[in-house]
Amino acid sequence: MSRRKGPPDLRAKSILERLSGSSDALDELGEDSQDLAERLKEIEQLFVLHGGERPMADDEVERPTLFSWGHLQVLEPIGSGSFGEVFLAHDGILDRDVALKLLKTGEQRPFQSQLFLHEARQLAMVRHPNVLAVHGAAIHDARPGLWCDLIEGKTLSDSEAELASFQQADWLNLIESLVLGLQAVHDAGLLHGDVKPSNIMRDRNGQWVLMDFGASLDRQPDPGGLAMTTGTPLYMAPEGVMGQSPSTAADFYSLGATLYRMMSDQPVYAVKDWTELASLQERSTPIDWTVIEGSVSGPVSKLVRAMLAFEPAARPDAIEILAEIESTRTAPQRRFRSIAVAAVTGSLLLGLVFTGWGLVQANQARTEAEQEQRNTAAVNAFLQRLLSAPDDSGQVRDMTVEAMLDFAAGEVRKELDGQPEAQAAVHLALAESYEALSLSDETLEQARLGLAELEKIEPINTTLRPALELEIIAALESRGSTS
Amino acid sequence: MNQPLESTATLLNRVAEGQDAARDELCRRFLPLLTRWAHGRLPAYARDLSETQDLVQTSLIQALKRIDNFEALREGAFLAYLRTILLNQIRMEIRRVTRRNKHGFSDADSEVTDPEASVMSEAIGLDVLERYEAALMTLTDKAREAVMRRVEFGYSFPEIAAATETPSANSARMLVSRSLIQLAEAMK
Numbered sequence: 172m173s174r175r176k177g178p179p180d181l182r183a184k185s186i187l188e189r190l191s192g193s194s195d196a197l198d199e200l201g202e203d204s205q206d207l208a209e210r211l212k213e214i215e216q217l218f219v220l221h222g223g224e225r226p227m228a229d230d231e232v233e234r235p236t237l238f239s240w241g242h243l244q245v246l247e248p249i250g251s252g253s254f255g256e257v258f259l260a261h262d263g264i265l266d267r268d269v270a271l272k273l274l275k276t277g278e279q280r281p282f283q284s285q286l287f288l289h290e291a292r293q294l295a296m297v298r299h300p301n302v303l304a305v306h307g308a309a310i311h312d313a314r315p316g317l318w319c320d321l322i323e324g325k326t327l328s329d330s331e332a333e334l335a336s337f338q339q340a341d342w343l344n345l346i347e348s349l350v351l352g353l354q355a356v357h358d359a360g361l362l363h364g365d366v367k368p369s370n371i372m373r374d375r376n377g378q379w380v381l382m383d384f385g386a387s388l389d390r391q392p393d394p395g396g397l398a399m400t401t402g403t404p405l406y407m408a409p410e411g412v413m414g415q416s417p418s419t420a421a422d423f424y425s426l427g428a429t430l431y432r433m434m435s436d437q438p439v440y441a442v443k444d445w446t447e448l449a450s451l452q453e454r455s456t457p458i459d460w461t462v463i464e465g466s467v468s469g470p471v472s473k474l475v476r477a478m479l480a481f482e483p484a485a486r487p488d489a490i491e492i493l494a495e496i497e498s499t500r501t502a503p504q505r506r507f508r509s510i511a512v513a514a515v516t517g518s519l520l521l522g523l524v525f526t527g528w529g530l531v532q533a534n535q536a537r538t539e540a541e542q543e544q545r546n547t548a549a550v551n552a553f554l555q556r557l558l559s560a561p562d563d564s565g566q567v568r569d570m571t572v573e574a575m576l577d578f579a580a581g582e583v584r585k586e587l588d589g590q591p592e593a594q595a596a597v598h599l600a601l602a603e604s605y606e607a608l609s610l611s612d613e614t615l616e617q618a619r620l621g622l623a624e625l626e627k628i629e630p631i632n633t634t635l636r637p638a639l640e641l642e643i644i645a646a647l648e649s650r651g652s653t654s
Numbered sequence: 655m656n657q658p659l660e661s662t663a664t665l666l667n668r669v670a671e672g673q674d675a676a677r678d679e680l681c682r683r684f685l686p687l688l689t690r691w692a693h694g695r696l697p698a699y700a701r702d703l704s705e706t707q708d709l710v711q712t713s714l715i716q717a718l719k720r721i722d723n724f725e726a727l728r729e730g731a732f733l734a735y736l737r738t739i740l741l742n743q744i745r746m747e748i749r750r751v752t753r754r755n756k757h758g759f760s761d762a763d764s765e766v767t768d769p770e771a772s773v774m775s776e777a778i779g780l781d782v783l784e785r786y787e788a789a790l791m792t793l794t795d796k797a798r799e800a801v802m803r804r805v806e807f808g809y810s811f812p813e814i815a816a817a818t819e820t821p822s823a824n825s826a827r828m829l830v831s832r833s834l835i836q837l838a839e840a841m842k
Contacts (some may be wrong), residue, residue: 190834193827217786221691250822
């Protein structure tokens, strides 16, 4: 038979639901095939052609009834245990199917009926989405019993496939649901007394529900005769194993043991009998944490560790567990906030650094610009004075460009004394002008004078120097080509 | 369906001991079920020639005559046994009618393309029916009984649970669901 893995074909699921009322088997097998859907469709056609499910004239009347218990019509057995039996029953008043739990009766249990009724009635007062709703309790035909919601779904012990893909958020949701359920039970003044994988169910809506308060309702005398021992040994708190009265902390130990089992696929202590378990518990034998540390996140593992503390007082209560869950849930947000603050601070610092550097650069540029401006102003003033200077007769001078340049060159040192950079700038301007007139010797002289002025200042002006050097090269080339 | 006061297995034991009342009770219980089943398995013209109920009664009487040889007295096994006998009866009936038609007794209006085609095979195709029957034989006895009861006899899950000795209706639902997947795989 071929097995193809992957999400089950929705059509196949839908047909299987119609034929059998359940497609869980398809999920388990991981079947996925259009072919499978086609074959199931053919089977469904056969089902329809054969007449489908036989019609009932009156469904309520025609449903097979095993017996009546009070107002309940008991339809079929759905489970049993040391405490008694569980039946599917129909509640005619509520017009709904319910689970009926009937306590075993016997000579050794005459006192139990009243205790059972008392606690069942208290449980009936607990209304919480994570606790199986008990509708009532009574004694009929000498059999004490309670009736409660009929949960259709999977127990935790049957959910190994789903648990294998559990992420931290899923574990936290599971733990939170169960702790909230336990808290509701404890708030009613009760203990669950038998928290274990098979007593936790996930209904069709994905809600985790604590069920089967078997231990708290079915206390049996301890063989030692001193204390009442309840619950399933592998999930029982050390104090319970040692015969002490259970407490709310014992329920949280059992929850820790249940989680440990589902995370590691092994019990906290793999023992064969009570004696061995009691011996390990009495010696406070260390628990092997390595088996869960690989399968769950650190915070989840830490929660389980806390619940499995040997001393009841060392175990967290519901409020502490819920706070830890909330803290773990928000840790990524807190980390994100820290990272965000660090990032913003870093950006600001970087911004400041860059801004500071930019300011330095800007200052430097401004200084240079101001210097350049001063040079230009000095040169302009020099040229203005030069051009407007009257001759000896008092008339404005009428002269050639070459003569004017020669005159200017003679005035530079006197006019711009103490301003070497400005003198270098005027020498460059004169060199460029002489070069335009192809007077290479004068060009060369002005350029050399400019470089000489630049030598006087520190740091050397990086704009004028290469320009002056280029003028020298041009003048030398020009002189070489003419000679 | 009212809950039987006695299980089929108990009734079968009582029939084996020669108790006529148990025989009557078994007939009363299975006759409607088998009649409904046979209705779709007979060709339309064959249903005209022989009352389906007569055919079923004949099959039941035959089965109960051999009850001493019937070792598995479970209800599920008994129904599978009845189904086999009934299928053989239907085939014989079809052959008988077909032979008679060949000798000139046929009604022209009732002529069909395939004289052995049942209502079922005409509706869904002989190929599907054959693949279904072949695939059914690849299943375990319990799975086969569960599928037959659900698909062919329209049993509810509490009824299947009781007949297949499965603890609860939910378990029966899972049994049927798994068996149907196996059946579908085998029908490819």
